[in-house]
Amino acid sequence: MSTVTVELAAARVVEATKVYGRGDTEVRALDTVDASFERGRFTAIMGPSGSGKSTLLHCLAGLDHLTSGHVFLGELELSGLSEKQLTKVRRDRLGFVFQSYNLVPTLTAAENITLPADLGGRPIDQAWVDRVIDVVDLRNRLTHRPSELSGGQQQRVAVARALANQPDIVFADEPTGNLDSKSSGDILRFMRKAVDEFNQTIVMVSHDPVAAAYADRVVFLADGRIVDEIQSPTRESVLEHMARLGD
Amino acid sequence: MVWRITWRGLLSHALRFVMTALAIVLGISFLVGSFVITDTIRSAFDDLFAQATKGTDEIVRFQAQIKNTDLGDVRPPVPASLVAAIEAVPGVRAAEGLIQVPNVQILDRKGKPAGSFAPQVGYTWVRDTALSPWRLASGRPPRTAGEVVIDRGTAIDKRFHVGDRVNILTPTAKQYVIVGITRFGRVDRPLGTTASLFTTTEAQRIANKVGKFDQIAVAAQPGVSQEQLQSRLRAAFTDPQIEVLTGTQYRKEQQSNIRKQLGFINIALGIFAGVGLLVGAFIIFNTFTIVVAQRTRELALMRAVGASPGQVFRAVLGESTLVGLIASIIGVAGGVALAAGLRALLAALGVSLPGGSVVVEPRTVVLGLVVGLLVTVLAALMPARKAATTPPIAALREVAVEGEVDLARRITSGVVVFAVGTAALLLGLFVVSSGTQEIWLVGLGALGVFGGVITAGPAVVRPFARLFGAPLPRLRKLPGRLARDNTLRNPRRSARTAIALTVGVSLVGFITIFGASAKKSIRHVFGGQLHADYLLTPGSGGFTPGFSPDVTAAVAKLPQVDAVTGLRLWEVRVRQPNGKLGGNDPIAALEPSVIGRVLDAGHLQGNLEHIDRGIAVSQKFAKHLHVRLGDTVTLTFGAEPQDTTLPVVAIYEKTSLAGPMLVSIATFAQHVRLNFDFLDVILAKPGVTPTQMADAVKPILASYPTVKLEDRNKFINDQAKQVDQVVAFIYVLLALSVIIALLGIANTLALSIYERTHEIGLLRAVGMSRRQVRSSVRWEAVLISILGTVIGLVLGLFFGWAITASLRDQGFTQFDIAPVQLVVVVIVGGLAAVGAAVVPAWRAGRMDVLDAIHTE
Numbered sequence A: 001m002s003t004v005t006v007e008l009a010a011a012r013v014v015e016a017t018k019v020y021g022r023g024d025t026e027v028r029a030l031d032t033v034d035a036s037f038e039r040g041r042f043t044a045i046m047g048p049s050g051s052g053k054s055t056l057l058h059c060l061a062g063l064d065h066l067t068s069g070h071v072f073l074g075e076l077e078l079s080g081l082s083e084k085q086l087t088k089v090r091r092d093r094l095g096f097v098f099q100s101y102n103l104v105p106t107l108t109a110a111e112n113i114t115l116p117a118d119l120g121g122r123p124i125d126q127a128w129v130d131r132v133i134d135v136v137d138l139r140n141r142l143t144h145r146p147s148e149l150s151g152g153q154q155q156r157v158a159v160a161r162a163l164a165n166q167p168d169i170v171f172a173d174e175p176t177g178n179l180d181s182k183s184s185g186d187i188l189r190f191m192r193k194a195v196d197e198f199n200q201t202i203v204m205v206s207h208d209p210v211a212a213a214y215a216d217r218v219v220f221l222a223d224g225r226i227v228d229e230i231q232s233p234t235r236e237s238v239l240e241h242m243a244r245l246g247d
Numbered sequence B: 001m002v003w004r005i006t007w008r009g010l011l012s013h014a015l016r017f018v019m020t021a022l023a024i025v026l027g028i029s030f031l032v033g034s035f036v037i038t039d040t041i042r043s044a045f046d047d048l049f050a051q052a053t054k055g056t057d058e059i060v061r062f063q064a065q066i067k068n069t070d071l072g073d074v075r076p077p078v079p080a081s082l083v084a085a086i087e088a089v090p091g092v093r094a095a096e097g098l099i100q101v102p103n104v105q106i107l108d109r110k111g112k113p114a115g116s117f118a119p120q121v122g123y124t125w126v127r128d129t130a131l132s133p134w135r136l137a138s139g140r141p142p143r144t145a146g147e148v149v150i151d152r153g154t155a156i157d158k159r160f161h162v163g164d165r166v167n168i169l170t171p172t173a174k175q176y177v178i179v180g181i182t183r184f185g186r187v188d189r190p191l192g193t194t195a196s197l198f199t200t201t202e203a204q205r206i207a208n209k210v211g212k213f214d215q216i217a218v219a220a221q222p223g224v225s226q227e228q229l230q231s232r233l234r235a236a237f238t239d240p241q242i243e244v245l246t247g248t249q250y251r252k253e254q255q256s257n258i259r260k261q262l263g264f265i266n267i268a269l270g271i272f273a274g275v276g277l278l279v280g281a282f283i284i285f286n287t288f289t290i291v292v293a294q295r296t297r298e299l300a301l302m303r304a305v306g307a308s309p310g311q312v313f314r315a316v317l318g319e320s321t322l323v324g325l326i327a328s329i330i331g332v333a334g335g336v337a338l339a340a341g342l343r344a345l346l347a348a349l350g351v352s353l354p355g356g357s358v359v360v361e362p363r364t365v366v367l368g369l370v371v372g373l374l375v376t377v378l379a380a381l382m383p384a385r386k387a388a389t390t391p392p393i394a395a396l397r398e399v400a401v402e403g404e405v406d407l408a409r410r411i412t413s414g415v416v417v418f419a420v421g422t423a424a425l426l427l428g429l430f431v432v433s434s435g436t437q438e439i440w441l442v443g444l445g446a447l448g449v450f451g452g453v454i455t456a457g458p459a460v461v462r463p464f465a466r467l468f469g470a471p472l473p474r475l476r477k478l479p480g481r482l483a484r485d486n487t488l489r490n491p492r493r494s495a496r497t498a499i500a501l502t503v504g505v506s507l508v509g510f511i512t513i514f515g516a517s518a519k520k521s522i523r524h525v526f527g528g529q530l531h532a533d534y535l536l537t538p539g540s541g542g543f544t545p546g547f548s549p550d551v552t553a554a555v556a557k558l559p560q561v562d563a564v565t566g567l568r569l570w571e572v573r574v575r576q577p578n579g580k581l582g583g584n585d586p587i588a589a590l591e592p593s594v595i596g597r598v599l600d601a602g603h604l605q606g607n608l609e610h611i612d613r614g615i616a617v618s619q620k621f622a623k624h625l626h627v628r629l630g631d632t633v634t635l636t637f638g639a640e641p642q643d644t645t646l647p648v649v650a651i652y653e654k655t656s657l658a659g660p661m662l663v664s665i666a667t668f669a670q671h672v673r674l675n676f677d678f679l680d681v682i683l684a685k686p687g688v689t690p691t692q693m694a695d696a697v698k699p700i701l702a703s704y705p706t707v708k709l710e711d712r713n714k715f716i717n718d719q720a721k722q723v724d725q726v727v728a729f730i731y732v733l734l735a736l737s738v739i740i741a742l743l744g745i746a747n748t749l750a751l752s753i754y755e756r757t758h759e760i761g762l763l764r765a766v767g768m769s770r771r772q773v774r775s776s777v778r779w780e781a782v783l784i785s786i787l788g789t790v791i792g793l794v795l796g797l798f799f800g801w802a803i804t805a806s807l808r809d810q811g812f813t814q815f816d817i818a819p820v821q822l823v824v825v826v827i828v829g830g831l832a833a834v835g836a837a838v839v840p841a842w843r844a845g846r847m848d849v850l851d852a853i854h855t856e
């Protein structure tokens, strides 16, 4: 691995191992994984159910701790940080999109978008937020509560929130898992646009080859190890690799 | 099947039921504790009376003229000659005259009263051991007027020995020689009582009953039964005023008197326990409602796979039964422990109850269990019904919430109930004057007022939280904002939680206002109607009601003193226009030559100073008796068999201080054998400063260490301060319901947080710190508590105003809303809520982010 990649990496894991349980029930969700995610690129993580995709994402985001190995966010190693420091890192440097229940039900869409900034008590870069809102096309839904929004709109708010903070990196775990193809397409296009226009770094877990095709690169996991990787994927190339892995 | 579901339900939500149970445990502990302690005290008194009257076969005395005064029943003393007459009756082995003096203080070597929290009593030394419980531990009986026997408890406490000299206020200060030390049966002193035993003539002199006895105790000859002797004595003494009771009857009478007094205490404590349990019921209702809503999916699933509504109903009700049972059992045990603790506390204060342990009657245990169980099950009835009607389809829906609030309907029905309640309350207070009707109207009215508030509560939450929550977002940024919104999320739940607090706080507010108004009224009445430079009071302790008239006489002789009058109080019964004796009415006695200068009784007919020749009555009382100036009033003072008729010499306007009747000290002393003044009112000579006069009075008090000299302001303040003590005591009792309500806040928060697990996980994931989560939970608690407190205070203000206004004639001339205290109540309520939120907030902050996100 060249030093150039290391410098450019927004996040990386080194010999990441995550073991759940002990003895008979022991599960190696991650098994000495080395991976790095470059700045300004859109990476998709794929793999069969139970292969460790979510675990990898959670460890990268400081939501979970590795059993052994290291996680770096830029220059910062996460393993040594206290809960308080991790909270601050999440708030100020990371963005999240989950599969569902992304929003705080008592807050309006606009308030959900600025939530991390509000939590940190930081001033909001209104111009930037406006731009993000326009990109995700939510201008006329800003005062609505989550219960008044469709599933696709809710996910768009979640994406907007992840971007509004200008984070170093956005993590998304199956952000389109609950959506129909039209809404999925919208969400994925926004993410793509964020990478192209704002030079945002995104790491996304997905099962869907169509979704993966929006990425710059696809990493394949199986049984807690990285088994394959494609640059500039298309739906077909992804399907082809998946078929190969299935064998 | 049903029981398995019940059991699982309990286990899987164990913690949420612990708080619910705690509410019942506290309420039942209080209830059971009050019964156990009163039973224990009663049994101690029963033993005491049994012990004291063991050898007494008959009691001969005059009939009571006045019952249930502060000093018990009042009856004329019997002539001493009766003793010999009784001894002449065949079958009588011995007869002994008895005297009891209620106000005899032994002073210790430092001049302080030897007794504290118990009666300090003087008795005759009774020679016949069968008729007396007292047994000499050392020394001998008193033989001369200067000799005394004291109880062994006091002797040990204050290191007195046979042969020592001791100062006793009888209430006149006198020095005695201790010739004997005695025990009461086998104990050193009965229930902490300080006892001095004198020769018969000395006791008669002290009691102002020379040649007389309170009653005569009789012992039968062997082989003569109590009943036989009773009929012989009745045949021998045909005077209808004379009463002959067998020893057993007498004992029963004494015991039932105590039972009656303790019964009042029980009812009073029971009311507070009831309020606490009511609040507890509210919390249980709330908890079960929330839990059922949270389990909608699970319950619907059960229904979908074939559980009948009845089975679901029984499963939920079964949970409440189990919770109620466990809580009641712990509550009963807690109550017994509480009583034992109180007993230990009493012992530490010098009032040790004999017997090995507290008295737990089966009825107490049954009562505790039944009440605890009933409250829990009744409170869970509605939620259980709701659970039973869950449609199976609900299993497919997203998380179900409690139904929306129909605001308009709630407000309308709430206002109607409130209005009806208010009307009943006001009707009872101001219009109806029949005692029982009044109590019912006021009670039901108060319930209606609460009911109205409870009904309309959810409708109030929204505007309220908007108003009081408005500064929160600015104050606490996002956590504050979330706190406010979470309060609004389920207005019914917030309202129910808040109203549990409202009940206790409204009573706190009421007592605060009532107390403040009472104090203000006391200041107003004394300030306006009492003229004095200095006053003498008997000093602390309700067990020393007065001091020696010698003090008054000595003060009167001082050259610096212009005038002084003692004040004496009593209860009498007055012949009504229909010729019958009325109930007990208070009467006061003052010195005729001084009365006009110390008492402002308002507009006058006649002359107050003429009470040396008759009686003065208030306008209202005169109207009631249909008497005018110059007519006569016939009354009994109780201490003599015949009535007394006095001409009306004055009719006065203001009753707050003077009461309905005034007589002279001389008239009083002639008819009432009371040997002390309750109070002295002193006026200084012109040209003598009050301080100069006080300096002159002080030497007189050297031998009366308990008597306090106070200037007028200090005296009025002291009177007002007594109200504070009562208020403080009631605060302590009300603390129970407030604590239970705070438990409710803690419980509701914990349940809401459980519901919001996923949301909190999300907030934490996007960067909310633990501290912010905790702060948000805390502020939610504060908002709910302020909601409950403010509504409670508004109600308390209303109750306080209504009841104070209705007592205007009883001297409650002033109304004080006590703004400072009420603000303190709000602040304390908020702080207490922060305390209640500690655990839920901590748990919310501690939540694992990933687990939380994956919870649905």
Ligand SMILES: Nc1ncnc2c1ncn2[C@@H]1O[C@H](COP(=O)(O)OP(=O)(O)OP(=O)(O)O)[C@@H](O)[C@H]1O
Pocket (backbone or CB within 6 Å): A020, A021, A027, A028, A029, A047, A048, A049, A050, A051, A052, A053, A054, A055, A056
């Ligand atoms: N908290 C946990 N305790 C024990 N085992 C766990 C835990 N979380 C995940 N695992 C195990 O770790 C492995 C990887 O789980 P992970 O959630 O990362 O899979 P995934 O690739 O995201 O699967 P999917 O596509 O189904 O979401 C699985 O075998 C899972 O059973």
Ligand SMILES: [Mg+2]
Pocket (backbone or CB within 6 Å): A053, A054, A055
């Ligand atoms: Mg996953």
